[in-house]
Amino acid sequence: MKAWRNLDAVSFSHALPDILSGKRTPREFLERCLKVIAAREKNVKAFVTLDAAGARKAADAATRRFRAGKPLSPVDGMPVAIKDIIATAGMPTQMNCPAFKGWQSGQDAACVAALRHGGAVIVGKTVTTEFAIGYSGPTTNPFDPARTPGGSSSGSAAAVGAGMVPAALGTQTQASTLRPASYCGAVGFKPTIGTLHTAGIHPLSATCDHLGILAGTLEDAWRVASQISLGIGSPGNPFLTGASAEPPPAHKPRKLIRLYTRGWTELDSDTEDAFDEFIAALDAAGIMIASRDNDPAVARLEAELDQGMDGALAIVAYEMKWPYEDYIARYGKAIGERIHGLIERAGRMTPPEYEGLLANRRRVRHLVHETAGGTDGYVTLAASGPAIPGLDYTGSRTFLICGSWLGLPAFSLPLLVANGLPVGVQLLGEPGGDGKLCAVAHWMTGEFADRNA
DSSP, X not given: OOBOOOTTOOOHHHHHHHHHHTSSOHHHHHHHHHHHHHHHHHHXXXXXXXXXXXXXXXXXXXXXXXXXXXXXXXXXXXXXXXXXXXXXXXXXXXXXXXXXXXXXXXXXXXXXXXXXXXXXXXXXXXXXXXXXXXXXOSOOBXXXXXXXXXXXXXXXXXHHHTTSOSXXXXXXXXXXXXXXXXXXXXXXXXXXXXSSOOTTBOOSOTTTOEEEEEESSHHHHHHHHHHHXXXXXXXTSOOOTTOSSSOOOOOXXXXXXXOOOGGGXXXXXXXXXXXXXHHHHHHHTTOEEEOTTTOHHHHHHHHHHHHHHHHHHHHHHHHTHHHXXXXXXXXXXXXXXXXXXXXXXXXXXXXXXXXXXXXXXXXXXXXXXXXXXXXXXXXXXXXXXXXXBSSSOOOOOHHHHHHHHHTOXXXXXXXXXXXXXXXXXXXXXXXXXXXXXXXXXXXXXXXXXXXXX
């Protein structure tokens, strides 16, 4: 199979041995990032706010710590970009909404605070769709400016895909981290719901909102997630399993479950062929592949997932009533049409209907656990093909809704090529199984990178 390679991607983890030895400095690494931003930002339009002066100051402080042999954490000196629905002290957080133009929280979100405490270099704020669910921003795909970068973490994914930064923060309520990761050739990581602290992130859905990580490499994605988890925790939730400076050791899976879901009906032939070749390569490597074609339990789960995803957006809409009812009352048409529509939908729902949706989700989550017994996770696509033409529509969410609806840990790995563009492979695991899933992702990225070398 032909695997995707992004020669523009930059990795802090890969540069770290030279930084530790003194051959490079965090300031030099940052300047490389700023040079790429200066060269590509005019076309990619990934950033809303760029704080080069603040980033240089932070990188210089990190350089002094490394020279003294006292780095603060595994992310000390790492440039990171922040999605513009995440509060960041000293910079506006505008949510791509005219009503919030210039608005500042005055403080860091929990995740940003954890990164700063670890010495990370905050480069700036990246473009989001309106409140991470409404109309799109100006960001373009780094591999074809006529195509979407995906959403809602549009700028974060494009900045990573273009090699502007090694890592960026995104969010995902339905598809907003893994779909843009797929479109932009980045690694996307959505941990188990609640694992990473979401305080200071503008809310959509209390039971579906996830903090996500986009990075050029699996190592950098895991490094950032681990720092956020260990640096600040998440009240009432366990820490990220396997959290450490390096991802868990690569683990070759014994058995994986292939999921089709209704997303399979959306594919073009090139994407379908690429994924089929990938599954054949897994089979040739000695990995058992279960699917609806050979396992009745998987077929039953597929049917439940296809039915359940229709209720996923209803849960989001109901949980959006605060603060969006107030925003619409105060700002009217300054709030986008899609948000008006979701709030109207929520207004037609009753509390018993909402409770029924939650009960069904608990039932299906238990079915996921039952079906996954004895396997190393689920494998499917992270998008219904490569990035689509145009910037107004950020692409189908079909392959991704279930993982967000159920709160499962998931990765998008940039392993496939379709029509000359990247397409991500999606790995999903059981809640709390983030470390185990990362070990499989570690094996997979190494296995197919080696084949493509």
